[in-house]
Amino acid sequence: MHIPGIKYNHSCFLCSIGSEYLIKSTGEYIVKVNPHPFNNGHVVVISNEHKPLGEVTPLELFSMLKEAASLMRHLRHIYNPQGFNVGIVNKPHAAIHVVPRWNGDASFVAVVFNAKPVPELPEKTRDNLLKELKVNGQ
Numbered sequence: 001m002h003i004p005g006i007k008y009n010h011s012c013f014l015c016s017i018g019s020e021y022l023i024k025s026t027g028e029y030i031v032k033v034n035p036h037p038f039n040n041g042h043v044v045v046i047s048n049e050h051k052p053l054g055e056v057t058p059l060e061l062f063s064m065l066k067e068a069a070s071l072m073r074h075l076r077h078i079y080n081p082q083g084f085n086v087g088i089v090n091k092p093h094a095a096i097h098v099v100p101r102w103n104g105d106a107s108f109v110a111v112v113f114n115a116k117p118v119p120e121l122p123e124k125t126r127d128n129l130l131k132e133l134k135v136n137g138q
């Protein structure tokens, strides 16, 4: 993923997301808050290695999907969204984006300028999720 107008210091956007956005790390994947969120609560489950979807093992993919479902439960608890967009990115990592959605959240700015003002800073999303996982995590 590349967002126009933002300079990255790494060729891979997902690897360039700093550890300050890290929510969770396992042997198979990591979870990071997207520092350039499409909406409040936007998180990404990222395969540990640069492996496209076709190269992660079925067990790795299952673990990542299970994590995405768990994150949706936690995000629902924190943000009470009306739904989610879940998108799978293929390269260079297999990555699952989880984006909470609310009715009417696509605004004039989003449509015309291809950019979206998000009221919550990613750091706040990280703090909310870390607190939620500490209280209600498995």
Ligand SMILES: [Zn+2]
Pocket: 012, 013, 014, 015, 016, 050, 092, 093
């Ligand atoms: Zn990477």
